Amino acid sequence: MTAFSIDRSELDSLFQALKKRGYEVVGPTLQDQAIVYDYIESSAELPVGMSDEQEAGSYRLKKRSDGALFAYAVGPHAWKKFLHPSHQRLWTVKKQKGDLQFISEKPNSIRYAFIGVRACDIAAMQVQDKVFLSGTEKNYFYKELRENTFIVGVNCSHAVSTCFCTSMQTGPKLLSGFDLSLTELIENERHIFLLKCGSKKGEEVLQELSYDQAKPAEQEAAQKLIENTSQQINKNLDVSNIQELFYQNYEHSHWEDVAERCLSCANCTMVCPTCFCTTVEDVSDLSGDHSERWQKWDSCFSLDFSYTHGTGPRRSSIKSRYRQWLTHKLATWIDQFGSSGCVGCGRCITWCPVGIDLTQEVAALRGIQK
Amino acid sequence: MNHLMPHPAEIIEKRQENENTYTFRLRFCEEEVQRHYRFLPGQFNMLYAFGVGEVPITLVSDPMDTEFLDHTIRIVGNVTQALARLHVGDKLGLRGPFGSAWPLDKAQGHDVLVLTGGLGCAPSMGAIRYIMRHRSSYGKLAILHGVKAPSDLIYQKKFLEWGKIPNTEVFLSADQADRTWKHKVGLVTHLLDQVNFDAGRVLVMMCGPEIMMRFAVKECLVKGIQADAIYLALERNMKCALGFCGHCQLGPQFICKDGPVLCYDKIKNIFDIKEV
Numbered sequence: 001m002t003a004f005s006i007d008r009s010e011l012d013s014l015f016q017a018l019k020k021r022g023y024e025v026v027g028p029t030l031q032d033q034a035i036v037y038d039y040i041e042s043s044a045e046l047p048v049g050m051s052d053e054q055e056a057g058s059y060r061l062k063k064r065s066d067g068a069l070f071a072y073a074v075g076p077h078a079w080k081k082f083l084h085p086s087h088q089r090l091w092t093v094k095k096q097k098g099d100l101q102f103i104s105e106k107p108n109s110i111r112y113a114f115i116g117v118r119a120c121d122i123a124a125m126q127v128q129d130k131v132f133l134s135g136t137e138k139n140y141f142y143k144e145l146r147e148n149t150f151i152v153g154v155n156c157s158h159a160v161s162t163c164f165c166t167s168m169q170t171g172p173k174l175l176s177g178f179d180l181s182l183t184e185l186i187e188n189e190r191h192i193f194l195l196k197c198g199s200k201k202g203e204e205v206l207q208e209l210s211y212d213q214a215k216p217a218e219q220e221a222a223q224k225l226i227e228n229t230s231q232q233i234n235k236n237l238d239v240s241n242i243q244e245l246f247y248q249n250y251e252h253s254h255w256e257d258v259a260e261r262c263l264s265c266a267n268c269t270m271v272c273p274t275c276f277c278t279t280v281e282d283v284s285d286l287s288g289d290h291s292e293r294w295q296k297w298d299s300c301f302s303l304d305f306s307y308t309h310g311t312g313p314r315r316s317s318i319k320s321r322y323r324q325w326l327t328h329k330l331a332t333w334i335d336q337f338g339s340s341g342c343v344g345c346g347r348c349i350t351w352c353p354v355g356i357d358l359t360q361e362v363a364a365l366r367g368i369q370k
Numbered sequence: 371m372n373h374l375m376p377h378p379a380e381i382i383e384k385r386q387e388n389e390n391t392y393t394f395r396l397r398f399c400e401e402e403v404q405r406h407y408r409f410l411p412g413q414f415n416m417l418y419a420f421g422v423g424e425v426p427i428t429l430v431s432d433p434m435d436t437e438f439l440d441h442t443i444r445i446v447g448n449v450t451q452a453l454a455r456l457h458v459g460d461k462l463g464l465r466g467p468f469g470s471a472w473p474l475d476k477a478q479g480h481d482v483l484v485l486t487g488g489l490g491c492a493p494s495m496g497a498i499r500y501i502m503r504h505r506s507s508y509g510k511l512a513i514l515h516g517v518k519a520p521s522d523l524i525y526q527k528k529f530l531e532w533g534k535i536p537n538t539e540v541f542l543s544a545d546q547a548d549r550t551w552k553h554k555v556g557l558v559t560h561l562l563d564q565v566n567f568d569a570g571r572v573l574v575m576m577c578g579p580e581i582m583m584r585f586a587v588k589e590c591l592v593k594g595i596q597a598d599a600i601y602l603a604l605e606r607n608m609k610c611a612l613g614f615c616g617h618c619q620l621g622p623q624f625i626c627k628d629g630p631v632l633c634y635d636k637i638k639n640i641f642d643i644k645e646v
Contacts, residue, residue, distance in 0.1 A: 091375040093463070095420055099399070100461045104372040135627075137612045140372045250643050277616030280609050284421040291421040293374075298615070305617060308607050309446035311580070320645030328619065335622035 001196045003214035003222075008191040010209050011043040011069070014152070014180075017208040018113040023150055026082060027115030028075070033061055035075035037082070040115070043069065054160035054346065057355030066186050070116050073160040074345050078273035079121055082112055083145050084128060088295045090141075090280070095289040107144035116154045117178065119171030120163075120345040124273030125151075126177055130337040131276050150201060153178035157225050159232040162346030164359060167237040170343045172229045174198075180205065183222040194222045237344065237359040238366065239330075245365060246331035250323065254364045259319035261354050266299035268348035268356075269325065274341050277305070300324050326358060373612055376418045376463030377403050382438055384458050387524035390445040391489065392454055393430065395438045396464060409433055410471030411496025412603060412631045416611050417441060418463025419452035426608045428630070429467065430495035434503060439464075442492040442524070468611040470631045472497040473601055477573040481509040483565065485586055487516045487558050487578025491525060493603045493630070494577050498532065505535070512565045516543045516558025516582070520551045539565065559585045562593065569594035575631075577603040584642060587634055600634035621646055 006014075015025050029038045030047045040046065051062045052072040064071055094101045129146065132139035156163075156172035165171030174181045179202035183194040194214050197203045214222075269275040279298035284291040298305060301321050306314035315321045333341030342358075349357045383395035398404040409415075414428045425447075431440035445454045456462060474497060482501060484494050494513075501508050513532060517523045523542065533540035541561045542553035554561060559582070574590055576583050583602055590600055606618035606625040618625035621640045623632060640646045 091372065093420065098459075098461060100378040100420060100463060102375050102378065102463065104375045132614065135613060137373055137614075139612075139614055140374070247639065250640065250646065276614070278609065279615065279617070280423070282421055282423050288421075295374075298609075298617070300616065306607055308605055309450075314606065315645045317645060324619070324646075327621075332619070332622040336624070 001198075003219050004195045004206065004211040005192050005214045005218055006195055006209055006211045008043075008069075008193065010211070011193070013209050014205065015040070015042060015115075017205050018150060020208075021111075021205070023111045023113035025113045025115060028070075028072075030061075034059060035061070035072055036077045037079065037114075046070075046116070047072065051158060052160060054162045054350045055355075056162065056349050056357045057352055059350050067191065068157070068184060068186055070154045070182070070184050071158045073156065073158060073163055074118055074121060074347060076271050076347065076351055078271060078345075078347065079114055079117065079125060080128060080273055080276075082114075083125070083149065084132070084142055084276060086297045088141055090293045090295050092290070092292045095291075105141075107141050109144065109148070111148040111150070112145070113150040113152065115152045116182075117151050118154065118156055118345075119174045120165045120168075120343045121273055122151065122153060122174065122177040123165075123168070123170035123343040124345065127274045127337070127339060127341060127343065128276060130339060131274075134337065150205075151178045151180075153181040153198075155181065155183040155222070155226050156229045157184055159229050160346070160350075162235065162349040162357075163233050163344065164235040164237050164346060165344040166230055166233045167235070167239060167359075168340060168342055168344035172233070173226045178202070183225060185218060185221055185225070187221065192218070194218055235346070235359055237342070237362055239340065242340075242362075243331045243334055245362070246327045249365050250327075252365055254361070255319045255323045257364070258322050258356065258361055259317065261356055262318050262322045263354060264301045264318045264321055265353060266301040267351045267353060269299040269301060270297065271347040271351045272329075273345055273347070274329075274343065275299070279304075300328070326361065329358075330362070373465070374610060376416065376424070376465040378461050379439075379464035381456055381458050381460050381462065384456070387442060388521055390454075391442060391524055393440055393442045394453070394456075395431075395440050396462070397438055398464060399461065405436075407436070407439070407467075409439075409467035411474060411500050412472040412493060413467035413469050414493075414611075414630060415439070415441065415464055415466030416468070416608075417443070417449075417453060418465075419449050419456070420462070422452040423449040424463070424609075425449045425453075426468070426611060426626070428493040428496070428603070430492050432499040432503070433496055442489070442495075444489050466611070468626055470627075470629055472500075472575050472603075472631050473573065473633075474500055477501075477575075478507045479509065481511070481567050481572040483512045483514065483567060483572050483574045485514045485558065485562070485574060485576045485578075487582040488518065488522060489524075490576075490578030490582075490603070491515050494575055495525070497575055502532070502535070505537075509537070509571065510567065511538045512567065513538070513540045514543075514558055514561040514565065515541070516545070516561065516578070518545045520544050520547055541565070557585075558582060559589050562586070562589050572599065574600045575603075576601065580604070587641070597638050598633055598635040601631055602634055602637075603630045604632060605630065
């Protein structure tokens with residue numbers, strides 16, 4: 001892949017080029033003391049000069065003096081909020097003279113351009129692609145959104161203590177799944193981006209920017225930056241024989257131990273970029289001849305999730321619900337879709353109100369087992 | 371295609387089976403949809419009650435009958451209650467078929483033991499009807515069905531009819547019975563002792579409460595039936611029936627698409643574990 005370089009100011013040209021092509025530009029923004037994804041007009045709306053510190057159960061922003069635009073790790077939002085929205089109308093039904101007429105909701109034709117997608121989050125999209133698009137039935141609503149999305153990835157220049165993409169082999173370096181990739185370089189008063197194209201669409205957009213061939217020194221600096229990020233990552237999840245580990249430990253006493261701490265709040269499933277579970281809700285009006293079916297994010301941590309009449313919730317204990325979540329994420333997911341459901345983004349660790357760290361739970365399962 | 375959207379269907383016939391159980395004969399309102407609809411015994415449809423919601427219900431009719439689709443429903447929650455209030459000529463939503471079928475090809479040339487409990491007899495109906503149509507392709511057929519109380523027994527006429535067919539045995543049992551009950555008394559698993567079969571050439575099709583199936587599977591294994599010759603139809607919470615909503619998982623299995631009929635061999639490591 002040829003590397004190019006663009007000046008920081010060219011980022012706005014990139015946004016304009018994308019908008020001209022009909023894309024809605026979405027990127028990281030600063031809101032409510034967190035970095036979250038939202039529609040943006042210009043690079044000034046990015047979290048300029050912001051960084052973050054994350055630990056189990058803790059997220060804090062920190063200012064930097066260098067004006068960096070992408071020098072932080074992933075926040076509480078995952079891109080699934082756009083591609084697999086938390087609320088989606090599926091269809092509408094009208095009742096007329098006793099007859100029912102069902103009207104399908106059309107897939108959203110919005111074309112998103114995601115700015116600053118991290119390697120772990122691209123891996124997460126590829127995981128959801130397998131969930132929604134690899135079977136005989138394709139997810140009608142996800143398919144079009146996903147196919148229409150333009151991805152501007154960014155190589156991570158900063159890792160936090162909850163990151164473990166290196167264990168899941170998803171990052172921090174972008175390898176595939178992007179249209180354009182950026183590496184942010186700030187050296188000697190120079191603020192540039194190293195840019196690579198990952199698709200034809202990406203090459204076309206590049207032609208509208210003012211760019212140079214990247215110099216060897218710049219490429220070297222970018223390489224170093226990513227290696228440096230890699231070295232910042234201390235957290236480790238041992239995935240060797242992970243399926244056997246879980247299948248042999250359904251009745252391990254450690255599940256009780258986690259259950260003592262877990263609040264079953266479902267935060268981990270909401271922030272997880274791969275968790276895909278949904279429920280449905282029927283919404284009627286007072287006329288009595290019109291009803292809508294809505295799909296909403298759901299969580300295996302809720303009691304209703306496994307409810308069947310006659311038996312009640314199949315998983316009534318927190319122990320069983322945590323076990324289901326983690327076993328699915330790390331083991332049964334592999335049986336179902338051929339890859340792990342975890343990409344090592346660390347969100348579930350940061351946003352757990354009691355700081356449960358799945359990597360430690362896995363270690364405990366291994367430790368006591370030996 | 372939006373596979374989450376139902377098609378309108380009309381109630382052609384509504385039969386009350388017992389106090390809280392009804393069989394609905396349905397037909398898609400759109401001719402085109404009805405004509406192309408095919409299902410296999412054991413598969414299910416999602417039935418939608420206007421403004422209330424959807425429930426997964428197994429087809430109980432003969433799969434060769436392409437005119438009508440029968441579903442037996444017990445009133446247990448909001449949706450089934452709303453469905454039970456509907457009358458002949460009313461419309462509901464229907465989509466399907468979904469899920470796996472009973473192993474009727476694999477069972478050819480074998481004896482078949484159908485073991486059901488309560489409303490679990492409904493999902494086995496399609497398989498029994500299929501075997502009856504192709505009776506000579508199968509060996510001995512034993513139908514073992516248990517209910518809690520005599521009033522829970524549905525399809526009584528069918529059971530008695532089948533019992534008269536050569537090489538076919540029907541055993542009915544109630545956990546608690548009154549004087550009107552002419553059949554066995556006790557748990558359905560005890561009926562296994564009443565049947566003579568060659569454990570090496572029998573295929574078991576089982577459906578009922580999971581607690582019943584756990585014991586029944588154990589009995590079958592004790593009698594020498596192999597784990598890969600035992601098939602169970604399972605029930606889980608389902609919203610989409612396409613493997614997208616995540617609700618119906620049992621270990622790696624999605625009950626909506628890998629099931630509802632599963633070979634015991636596939637789930638033997640987790641079937642006895644609580645709350646999987």
